[in-house]
Each structure stands twice: as C-alpha cells, then as structure tokens.
Amino acid sequence: MPRFSETKLETIREERKIQIMKAAIKVFAENGVKLTKISMIAKEAGISHGLVYHYFQSKEDVLYESLEWAVALGETQDFLEKLKDDNSLSPVEKIHTFTKFALTSGSNQVFRVIQHLENSKGVPSHIHELYTNVGEVYIEFFIPIFKEGQQVGEIIEGNTEELVELFLSVISGIMADDPNWWNDNIEQKVTLLSRMITLR
C-alpha cells in the first residue's frame, strides 16, 4: 500500500532521476562517456552506485536519458528564444551575447558531452539521433541573424550558411578545451572571435 499518491511517488522518483542525470551530465562532460564510471556518477550524485540501476537500465540508458533530458530542458533554447526577441540588440551584438553565453554558461556541459560522443566510435544509433540535429537547430537559428547582419553591413558578405557553420564550428571547438581558460578577459576574447565575421 503506497504511502503517497502515485503522482507524488512519481515526482519523488523523477527528482531522484534528475539528481542523477545532473550528476551524469557533469561527469560525462568532464571525462567523456567511456571514461566515466558509474561510481563517479553515483559519487557526484551522493548516492550508492547500486541505486543508479533502480532508475536506469544501464550506463547507456543513463547517457540516453540524461542527454534527452538536458537537451529538452533547453536552458540554451530559452536563452536563444529570449535573444531572438530582444530587439534592443543588433545582429552582431546578439552573436556576441550568444558566444559569451556559450563559453561561460554551465549549460555547455551538454555540448561537451555531445562533442565527446562525436569523437567516439560505436555510439548507439538511438543516442546519436538525440544530438545529430542539435547543430542544425543552431544553424537555423543563426542564419536569419547573420543574414540581417549582412544586410545592415555589420557582417561580411558570402554564403551565409557556410559562415554560420564555420563560426559555430569554431565556438564548438573552443568549448571542448579547458572551460575555465575562457573566463578571464571574456569580453575581449569574444570580441576577437566576432572579428572573424564582422565588418568595421
């Protein structure tokens, strides 16, 4: 006889899962998936390693669900939404703001996990599908902004899609590095990165 209502129980269970998934994303981001041991996730979450298997079928499942959850959670999505609607910023300012966010926000853990996966072999296809088009989302998001920037003369001419892809690729490459290095002089550094695509 359950003490709590099904819903309540479900909630508690869900909270535990989130606790584990948070820990998992963090540890996966820092160490890569293969090198992350279940015990590391458990320790980060403050639970025993056995408990992980009450909430997830396997390590692969932890990865799948954590990634799914983190992507859907979409801190970055929210950020992009707000950015899109913020008419007080010029296209280049939007790009600048995003870049700063990407390099400093803790939410970039998800990206680092994805990067590890992209550099790995044998990633199960159902996991691969989770992030295979994440990049597309960003590209789609930035194309109109870049286009506008080109129209108002803030951004250099050329194939917009290629420009976006390249810019995001650079950001992405940087994020894989030591994430703390970018905390100093972030403004200046981001400005430099912006120079790649800005006119003046």
Next chain:
Amino acid sequence: MPRFSETKLETIREERKIQIMKAAIKVFAENGVKLTKISMIAKEAGISHGLVYHYFQSKEDVLYESLEWAVALGETQDFLEKLKDDNSLSPVEKIHTFTKFALTSGSNQVFRVIQHLENSKGVPSHIHELYTNVGEVYIEFFIPIFKEGQQVGEIIEGNTEELVELFLSVISGIMADDPNWWNDNIEQKVTLLSRMITLR
C-alpha cells in the same frame, strides 16, 4: 650463427618500432590514450599484441616513446623554420600559411594526442614534460611575427602575447574536432580565422 648482419637486424627493429609508433600516434589521436587498447595499436600496425611488448615496456612506454619520437621528428618544427626564413611572405601571410598547415597536415595527430592528455588526469610527469612547453614554442615563435604585423599595420593593436595565445588557442580547439571537416574550402576558412586578428 645469425644470418642477418647486426646492422640489418637493427634496421628491422628500428623500422618495426617506427611502424608501431606511427600506429600508436594515430590511434591515440583518434581515441585518446586511456581508451586506446594495445590491441588497437597492434591491429593498426598489423602485428600481434604480444609483439608490442618486444619493443616497448608498457602501454605508457609506447605513449612516451611515440610522443618523444613524433615531437622530435618535428615536421612542424621544420615547417616553422622554413616559414621563419621565408622573406617573401608578410606576417599575416605567414600566419595564414601556418594555420592552413596546422589544420590539414597529418602531423596534427600529435597535437590531438597532446590535447587528449591535457584533458586527462594522472598523466605521469615524465610524459607531461614532453609536451608541457610545446605550446610555449609556438607562442615564442609567433610573438615576433605578430609584433611585426602590428608594426606594419596588418594586425590589430593590443597585448601581443595575449593575442598570440588566443589565436593559437582557437586553432588548437579546432584541431581537436573532426580533422576532415576542415579540408573543404580550407582557404576561405583560414581567411576567416585570420580576420580575428587582421586589420583592414
């Protein structure tokens, strides 16, 4: 009585070692050190896993000697030397040439290995020493070139050392990514990267 002359045997032995080290650097670059299994190196080199241990003491030793060999081999060193003495190129052209080389040359496998190591914990100190100042070499190499570029008005003002560090950091971040992505449109992409630090 051996059929081979000492010299011949020595040659075979040396060639085998090189064959293994080449394979090792490649596999280490692709998978990272921890995830590289001796059997993967052996397979890549086309030999049995046991043979690796005729030429090296341990996996750690394979890493150490391979790295030492690849660094000393110095394709990049040679490239830098020639670049330095090439008076037909302006500072920005030199940087452009180097960037292209860094992103396309097969020799960047070594850098990818080093990047994996820098993101790893528990790297033995004697291995760490092998690459701890490799970065410095590049910085020292580029500072005078950047300085000259600043004097002739090709490169933006600002703290030269910081500029160099940032630029190399971006290149380095990119190299960790899929190394093939950069093969298309390399000229255009490198030009874009150069824009970060060039005046116009």
Next chain:
Amino acid sequence: MPRFSETKLETIREERKIQIMKAAIKVFAENGVKLTKISMIAKEAGISHGLVYHYFQSKEDVLYESLEWAVALGETQDFLEKLKDDNSLSPVEKIHTFTKFALTSGSNQVFRVIQHLENSKGVPSHIHELYTNVGEVYIEFFIPIFKEGQQVGEIIEGNTEELVELFLSVISGIMADDPNWWNDNIEQKVTLLSRMITLR
C-alpha cells in the same frame, strides 16, 4: 534505506576479509607467493576472483594484510607466552613442547609463507619488514631458556646464541617440507631433534 545496520555490514565485511586472508595464507603457504594465483585464493575461499578486489587493492595487498593479520593473530605468540610462564616444565621440556607445536600446529602456514618470501627476489620492503625480525623474536625468546638449560646441565655448552640459531634453523628447514610427514611418531621425532642440543 539499508536493511543491515552498519555494525552488521561491518561484521560481514570483516568476516569476509578474514575468510579471504585465511584462504590466502593457506594457498600462499602451499604454493609460494609468485605461483599463487588470485583465482586459487578465490576458489579456496569459495568466492569469485573479482570479489577479492573488493577487499584488497592488489595481490600484493592480499599478501601484506594476510601476513600482518596472521602474525598479529599470534597463535604462536600466545603459545610462547604460556610456555614461558609454565614453571612445571624444565628448559628441555619447553624446547620439546615448542618443537612439537611448531611442526604440527596449523599456524606454521605463516612460517611457510615467510620462508617462500625469504627465498624470493623482489619482495617489497614494506612486506619484508613484516617478517624481518620475526626470527629475532624466537631467538630472543629461547636464549634465556637455553641459558638456563646449560646452567642446569640439560643442554650442551657453547655459544648460546649460535646454538639457538642453529636449532631454530633446523626446525625452520623442516617446516618447509611436507608438513604432514611429521605427524606420525611426532614424539619420537621431536625427541631425536632435541638430542642435538641435550646432554644426558
């Protein structure tokens, strides 16, 4: 929420360790350290080889802790203590009693392990320290007994220390042999050994 109280778990854990250490000492004694495989210890203890590593860091650690435990356990120590205080026995009777004990007591497994180690190369120093002065203890213990025996004319004249050392050396050599051979006619055999040092 764990079903076991902390104490209960701790007890189980301790019992398992002891179970493994008992098995280890037995197998080490029979086969020597180098030739003892973890799987042999595991089989003797009735567990899987993996479990050994839940309780010990390595094979070396199994050896170290088992030896430390067995030495500290000190069945022999206890025996010596009681022997020392037993005033009903003459010096020669004490020696006789000890000899019988040494050759028949199951506790001589520890000695056999130590003997294997003494005949081995490359024993880690922290392990070596565990038994390096065990011999001294016996010598120190028997010197006064032998001295008394000499005074009362039970034991032959001569350098007491050398006499003790020689006698113990013989006992020790015998213990390395098939320990069951000595079970038959033990009284007679021990009497014969005693003759080495007794007067009549």
Next chain:
Amino acid sequence: MPRFSETKLETIREERKIQIMKAAIKVFAENGVKLTKISMIAKEAGISHGLVYHYFQSKEDVLYESLEWAVALGETQDFLEKLKDDNSLSPVEKIHTFTKFALTSGSNQVFRVIQHLENSKGVPSHIHELYTNVGEVYIEFFIPIFKEGQQVGEIIEGNTEELVELFLSVISGIMADDPNWWNDNIEQKVTLLSRMITLR
C-alpha cells in the same frame, strides 16, 4: 653433407646440451621450476632463448633431461661409493662426512630442484619417476652404516630405517634453506646434527 663425422657432431651437440642442462639445474635450483623462465636458462648458458628449443622439445623436456642427466651423473653417487669403501672412517664419521658434503657441495643443486618439485602440484609422472626413489637410494645406502653404528655403540638404538629416514629428512629440509648459511662453522653445525643420532 656433414662437415664432421656423425660422432663428432654428436659430441658437439652433446656438449651444448650439457652446457644448457648445467645452466638449467642451477637456475631451477635457485628459483624453482615454475618460476624459472627459459630466458633465464639461456642467459645462464650464454645463448639465445631460441637455441634451447634446438636441443630440447620444451621447458618440461629441459627439466626432464637435465634431471635425468644430473642424477645419472651422480657426483653424489661417486661420493657415496668412495665413502662406502673407505674403511678408515667409523660409521658416525661417515655420516658426518656425508652431511658436510650434502650441505656444502654444489651438487646439492639437484636436491634443491627435486625439493621444489616435491612441493609442487602437477608434476608430470615421467618426471616424478625420476626422483621418486632417489630418496630410497640414500636410505638403502645408510641403513647398513647406521646398523653398524648401532652395533658398535656409536648410534642410538631404535628402528634403523626410521632413524635413517628422519636424519635424511632433516638434512633435506636444511638443504632447501639458504645454502650459504651453512658455510660458516660447518664443522660445528654438522657435529650438532650428528648428536641427534649419536650416543655419548
């Protein structure tokens, strides 16, 4: 077309085998059979490890033939023969002389190999047969000597066979120990051992 006569070749081959067998017995004695590596024998013999397999089928065969050769060679046999015929020595003096020889002669390497084998499991039966009755030979040899000693009142009464067995067992146990320990004060030590069975 052979350069040498068959006989000559055979001789050379035989000498090589002996060179290897000498090395094998030495290394087997020091390290035990299982812990002796083919490379250790080769090094001791001053040849390459591959060459061992030109003269012997396997490590087991090296052991078998070496043991067979060493036992048949019979330095000890010769010694015993001479001892038997030496009428200038009393029974106890003969035993004393033998004991000294056993503990100091380099020929005791064979015994140490045999002792290692007796403490081992899984010794092939054809090898076991080589030494299974070596002990018997000694017992048979000493029984008449002990008997004579008892008759002339040099040696204590009792079951002669048991007495011999025990005495040899003690000698054998001692030989397994550090063989150098017995080099100092050998006379005194042997005298002490003799006391086990002598009347006075």
Next chain:
DNA sequence: CATGAATGAGCCTTCATTCAT
C-alpha cells in the same frame, strides 16, 4: 527505495613456443 557485496567479461602484460632468416 537503498546499499554494497558479488560476479564475470575484457584489457594489460608475461612468457613458452614457433619460425624466418
């Protein structure tokens, strides 16, 4: 639900043995 004891597949490493030269 929660813990950690228990298992076994898999990787690093050693070494007996084979074989090209």
Next chain:
DNA sequence: TATGAATGAAGGCTCATTCAT
C-alpha cells in the same frame, strides 16, 4: 646451428551489472 622476431594462452586487475538484505 644460431638468433631474435612473432604469436597467443593465461593471469592480474577494473568495472558494468545483478542481487540479497
């Protein structure tokens, strides 16, 4: 005959996963 390069079976150790409590 002689060498040492080459192979692969087996043992030490790790860690994902299961399960008794």
